[in-house]
Amino acid sequence: MSSFRATALGITWRTLHNFLGNPALLLPSLVFPLFFFTAFAGGLSTVSHVPGFDFRSGYTAFQFVFVLIQSAAFGGVFTGFGIARDFETGLGRRFMLAARHRSAIVAGYALAAAGRWLFTALVLTVVALVAGMQIDGGGVDLFGLYGLALIMNLAAALWAAGVALRIRSIQGGPLMQIPVFLVLFMAPVYLPLHLLTGWIHVVASVNPATALLAAGRGFISGQPADVALAFLAAAGLALLFSIWARGGMRRAERAG
Amino acid sequence: MRTLRQPAQIVPALIFPMFLLAVNSSGLQRATDLPHFPTRSYLTFALAIPFMQGALFSVMNTGTDLARDIETGFLNRLSLTPLTGSALLSGLLGGAVVLGIVQAAVYLTVGLIAGASFAAGVPGVLVIVALAMLMAVGFGCIGLFLALRTGSGEAVQGMFPVFFVFLFLSSMSLPRNLIQTDWFREVATYNPVSYLIEAIRSLLIKGWDGQALALGFGLAAAITVVGMLAASRALRTRMVRT
Amino acid sequence: MTQPEGIEVERLVREFRKGPRAVDGIDLEVAPGEIYGFLGPNGAGKSTTVHMLTTLLPPTSGTARVAGYDVVREGPRVRAHIGAALQEAALDPFLTGAEHMRLQTTMHGLPKAERLERSRELLARVGLTEAADRKVGGYSGGMKRRLDLALALVHRPRILFLDEPTTGLDVQSRTALWDEVARLARDDGVTVFLTTQYLEEADALADRVGIIDHGHLVAEGTPSELKAQIGRPTVEAIPRSPADIERMATVLERFGEPAGAAPKGASVRLRGGESDLAEVVRALDAEGIAVEHLQLHAPSLDDVFLAKTGRSLEGAGAEQPEGSPGTPDDSAAASRSESVAA
Numbered sequence: 009m010s011s012f013r014a015t016a017l018g019i020t021w022r023t024l025h026n027f028l029g030n031p032a033l034l035l036p037s038l039v040f041p042l043f044f045f046t047a048f049a050g051g052l053s054t055v056s057h058v059p060g061f062d063f064r065s066g067y068t069a070f071q072f073v074f075v076l077i078q079s080a081a082f083g084g085v086f087t088g089f090g091i092a093r094d095f096e097t098g099l100g101r102r103f104m105l106a107a108r109h110r111s112a113i114v115a116g117y118a119l120a121a122a123g124r125w126l127f128t129a130l131v132l133t134v135v136a137l138v139a140g141m142q143i144d145g146g147g148v149d150l151f152g153l154y155g156l157a158l159i160m161n162l163a164a165a166l167w168a169a170g171v172a173l174r175i176r177s178i179q180g181g182p183l184m185q186i187p188v189f190l191v192l193f194m195a196p197v198y199l200p201l202h203l204l205t206g207w208i209h210v211v212a213s214v215n216p217a218t219a220l221l222a223a224g225r226g227f228i229s230g231q232p233a234d235v236a237l238a239f240l241a242a243a244g245l246a247l248l249f250s251i252w253a254r255g256g257m258r259r260a261e262r263a264g
Numbered sequence: 265m266r267t268l269r270q271p272a273q274i275v276p277a278l279i280f281p282m283f284l285l286a287v288n289s290s291g292l293q294r295a296t297d298l299p300h301f302p303t304r305s306y307l308t309f310a311l312a313i314p315f316m317q318g319a320l321f322s323v324m325n326t327g328t329d330l331a332r333d334i335e336t337g338f339l340n341r342l343s344l345t346p347l348t349g350s351a352l353l354s355g356l357l358g359g360a361v362v363l364g365i366v367q368a369a370v371y372l373t374v375g376l377i378a379g380a381s382f383a384a385g386v387p388g389v390l391v392i393v394a395l396a397m398l399m400a401v402g403f404g405c406i407g408l409f410l411a412l413r414t415g416s417g418e419a420v421q422g423m424f425p426v427f428f429v430f431l432f433l434s435s436m437s438l439p440r441n442l443i444q445t446d447w448f449r450e451v452a453t454y455n456p457v458s459y460l461i462e463a464i465r466s467l468l469i470k471g472w473d474g475q476a477l478a479l480g481f482g483l484a485a486a487i488t489v490v491g492m493l494a495a496s497r498a499l500r501t502r503m504v505r506t
Numbered sequence: 507m508t509q510p511e512g513i514e515v516e517r518l519v520r521e522f523r524k525g526p527r528a529v530d531g532i533d534l535e536v537a538p539g540e541i542y543g544f545l546g547p548n549g550a551g552k553s554t555t556v557h558m559l560t561t562l563l564p565p566t567s568g569t570a571r572v573a574g575y576d577v578v579r580e581g582p583r584v585r586a587h588i589g590a591a592l593q594e595a596a597l598d599p600f601l602t603g604a605e606h607m608r609l610q611t612t613m614h615g616l617p618k619a620e621r622l623e624r625s626r627e628l629l630a631r632v633g634l635t636e637a638a639d640r641k642v643g644g645y646s647g648g649m650k651r652r653l654d655l656a657l658a659l660v661h662r663p664r665i666l667f668l669d670e671p672t673t674g675l676d677v678q679s680r681t682a683l684w685d686e687v688a689r690l691a692r693d694d695g696v697t698v699f700l701t702t703q704y705l706e707e708a709d710a711l712a713d714r715v716g717i718i719d720h721g722h723l724v725a726e727g728t729p730s731e732l733k734a735q736i737g738r739p740t741v742e743a744i745p746r747s748p749a750d751i752e753r754m755a756t757v758l759e760r761f762g763e764p765a766g767a768a769p770k771g772a773s774v775r776l777r778g779g780e781s782d783l784a785e786v787v788r789a790l791d792a793e794g795i796a797v798e799h800l801q802l803h804a805p806s807l808d809d810v811f812l813a814k815t816g817r818s819l820e821g822a823g824a825e826q827p828e829g830s831p832g833t834p835d836d837s838a839a840a841s842r843s844e845s846v847a848a
Contacts, residue, residue: 043432051448209290
C-alpha cells in the first residue's frame, strides 16, 4: 500500500507544483469562476425579486453555491486536460513505468484536482465575503457545502480521467468538458427549481446536479434540504466514474 | 466559401448559442414577472443574444482562418501572385457574411418555431438579417486584425474570453433599467454590445424604435470602419515585413 | 530455471490493429550483467519489444520474464526491478532537473531521508549538478537524455532498458553516455538491454547483439561472432568516369558476389579474401578503367545485416527523422571492424 501512496503523492505534488507555478494554468481556474460569479451574482441580482423567489440568504449566496460547485466540477475537468496532455507528451509512460500500482496514478491526479479546487474555493469564498455575501448556515452546514463540492470535484476528475486515458490526446478536451457543462447548466442555475418553467423544469427535476445545488444552497442559508439525496447522488457519480476511470486505465495499459 | 465547407466551424456557432437560448429562455422565464420587464416572453427577450454570440464566432473563425494562412505561409506565397492581400481578406469576410446569414436564418427560424414574437414583422426580420451581416463583417474585421497582428491562431483563440466578458457584462440577461447592481449597470451602459443586442431586441419586442436602431447600426458601422482600417493597416505592415 | 536478473523471451508477438506484426515471434535470452544490443532499422520492432519487456504494452502472444517475473502477470514486480529510458525522453518542461529527481524518488517510494542524497549523487554522476535547478524546458537534447538516465536509476534497478539512448545526440554526448552505460554494467553489474540503429553503438557497447528486422530476430551473437559468420571482406571501387560503372561492375563480379549499394561504383564480397585485392587492381587496369577510389572493407555489422536481410542497415529504415548518422558512422564502423579482423 505504501508504494500506492508514494506514486499518488508524487503525481499530486508535481501537478500542484505546475499548477501553482504556471500562470497559464493558475489564472483561468481563478478568473473563470470569479467572472461567472460576478456576471451572475452582479448582473442578475434583480432576479431575486421575482415573485416566489424565497431564498433567504440573498442572490449573492444563491449564485455563490452554483459557482462553487461549478468550479469544483471544472477543476476536475481541467485536471483531465492535464492527464491527456501528459499522455500525449509521453510523460504518462514515465508514470506507468514508475508506478507499481497504476490506479495510484489516477488517485494522484484526483488528489491534485482536489488541491487545486480548494485553492480556487478559498479565493472565491474570500471574494464572495468581501462582496458582502450573507451566510446563514453554521459550521457544520458549511462543512457539508464544501464537502459536497469536493465529492463533485472528485467525480468530475474521475470522469475526465476516464476520457483522457481513453483518448490520450488533448483533442479529447471538449468531450470531457461539454457533458459537464450541459449537466451544470440544465439545472436550477438562476432560479430555484420551483420557478423554472418548460422543458428545463422537466430536465432539472431529474438532473443530479439539481439535488447538489439545492443541498448546497440549503447549507449556506442554514436550512439544509435534500442532504441525503445530494450526498447519495454525488457519491454515486464518484463511484460510477471511478469504474469509468479504471476502465480508462485498462485501455491506456493495453494501448501502451 | 471555405467557411461553409467546414462544418466544425459552423456547428458550434449554431449549437452553442441555441443551447444557451434554450436553457436561459426556459430557466429565466420567470424573470419576466419582474415589474417593468418589457415582454412576457423571455425567449423573445433572449433571442437577440445568439446574434451577438454568432458575431463572436465570426471573429474567431475569420481570425483563425487567416492566422492559419499566415502560419502555413499561404499569405506569403499569395504576395508573390497578382492576387492582392485585400482580395484574400475580402474573400474571408465574404465567408463571414455568408456564415452570418446562415446563422441569422437558423436563429430566427428556431425563434419562430419556439414561439418568439416578431413585433416589427417581416420587414423587421430583414432589418435583423441586415444588421447581422454588418456585425459579421465588423467583427470579422476585428478577427482579421488580430490574426494579422499576432500571426497565430492560438493567440486569436486566446482572445475569446475577452469577447466573452464583453458579452456577459452587457444588457444581455436583463434590461439595463432592471440591473440592480450599480457598477454592473454602468459597465453595461458603456458596453457597445448592449446596444447591438438592444437594436435587435427592439425589433422583436417593440416594433420600430428609431433610436435603438440608429445606435445599433451606427455602432456596427463604426466597428466595421475601425476594424477595416485596422486590418488593412496591419496587412500592409505584414506584407512589408515579409 | 529463470535468471533472477536476466531476461527470457519466448515467441513474443505483438500485433497492432492496423498494419503487420510489429514483433513477430522473438526468442531471446539476456544473462545477468550482460549488455545486450538490439540492433535494427527504424520500424523494425525494437521499441515495441522494449515496451513489452517494460510492461508498457501487453504482448499479443508469447511470454517474457524479466528479473524472473512474468511481464503480463507480475507487472508490478517487474517494474520494481527495472529502470528504463525510453526513446522520447519525456520530461516535464516546467520542472527543474532536481524536481524531476524529487518526483521520481517519491514515486519509487524512496525513504525521505534518502531522496535528496540519491538525487544529488545521480545528478553528479550524469554531470547535471550545475543545471539541477534549471527548468528542463531549457535543456539540450544531450542533457535531457542524461537526466532521463539518472531518473531511470533512482531505485537501483538490476536491469536497465535503454531505447535508442543516443539517437539525435552529438558525438561528445554519445561517448559520454556510452562510458556511463559501460560503467554501470562493469562496476554495478547492471544488466542492460539497449536498442540502437547505430552499428557503432552496438559494436562499442554490447556483449551480444541481436539483429531485428520486420519483427524477426535475423541474427544473434557477439559482434565478432557475427562478423566471423560473414567472414570475407568486400571491395568497393568507383571509376573516374561514371560511364564506366557498368563495366567496372562486370569486372568486379569475377571476384565475388555483389555486396550492397555503391551508387557511384560497384562493390563485391571477395571470394578469395584480402589476397584478391591485387588481382582486382590488375583486372581493372587490363580493362583500361581509370579508378577514382578503391577501398577494402573488413566485415562490419552492416555486412551482417546486409547478408541476413539483403538490405543495408543505414538505408533500411522506412524514414529516418534524424539525418545525423550516415557516413561518419559507416567509416567509424568500418575502421573499427578492420582492427577487430586484424
